[in-house]
Amino acid sequence: MDKSVDTVSQLKRLVPAPLRRRAKEALVNRSFRRAVAQIAGLPLGEVPSREVLECLQLGWGNEGFAAQTEYLEEVGRRAATTAGPILECGSGLTTILMGLLAGRRGVDTWSLEHIPDWRSRVVHKLEQSKILHVQVCQVALRDHDEFTWYDAPLADMPKEFQLVICDGPPGATRGGRYGLLPVLGDRLPAGSVILLDDATRSGEAEVLRRWTTEAKMDVALDKSFAVITRN
Structure with missing residues (x-):
């Protein structure tokens, strides 16, 4: 056995777990x-490097659920140049990124979030980092007859959006992301x-099929996400 590995294991046993957690935090x-x-x-208008985005991911935590680097790169490219406003379905790390890139240019982001504790975390990070022009709306998931989707504050929202970051509601929701x-x-x-994350999953693929059947759209698939342009 590698002695260095054995030494590290011994050190871990000597350091109390609470101290290790604080050091990691x-x-x-x-x-x-x-x-x-x-x-x-x-x-x-400049887009952060992949290295910086990976550092942002590491700092965000939420392993297994945070947006993948390739998707963050595309969100970053769009947020840095879009005329806005931006709609986000489901808040998270992309909310932070859009506030940093679009918000500094005065472009507003409207994010719909149905989980109160998660919204609180996102808002805390926004305030802590002094990121402006981001509105994280606490909304419920509402029955819309054939599907369930966010109960969006339509009367308060912009009449047009130039960019949509679609990463919610959760796939287990009736109709998934179709309600957009x-x-x-x-x-x-x-x-x-529209940037649709997880586009290769069966639920999202079905949403994409329904969207393209009901509206004129150009679709470009890029690994796990889709770039959809309305015609």
Whole structure:
């Protein structure tokens, strides 16, 4: 057995678990703050490097659920240049990224979130990092007859969105992410773009099939996500 590995194992046993957790939390928080500062310092319209995005992911935590790097890169490219406003279905790390890249240009992001504790975490991070032009709306999931989707505050929201980041509601929700089009499709003009995460999963693939049947759209699949442009 490698002696260095054995030494590390012994050290882990000697360090109390609470202390190890605090050390890990400190590392994660430092990584997040560093990545946020680097992105906030970029010239307007410039996209963060993959290395910086990976640092942001590490600092965000939530392993297994946070957006993949390739998807974050595409979100970053779009957020850095879109004229906005932006709609986000399901908040998270992408909310932070859009606030940093689009918010600094005065472009508003409207994020729909149905889990109160999760919304609180996202809002805390936004406030802690002094990220502006992001509205994280606490909304319930509502029965819309044939599907369940967010009970969006339609009267308060912009009449048009140029970019949609679609990563919710959860796949187990009746109809999944389908509700975006029937509820807010009239606010997505020609040329607007939808980024659909997890597009290769069976539920999302079915949503994509229904959308393209009901509306004119160009679809480009890129690994696990789809870039959808309304015609």
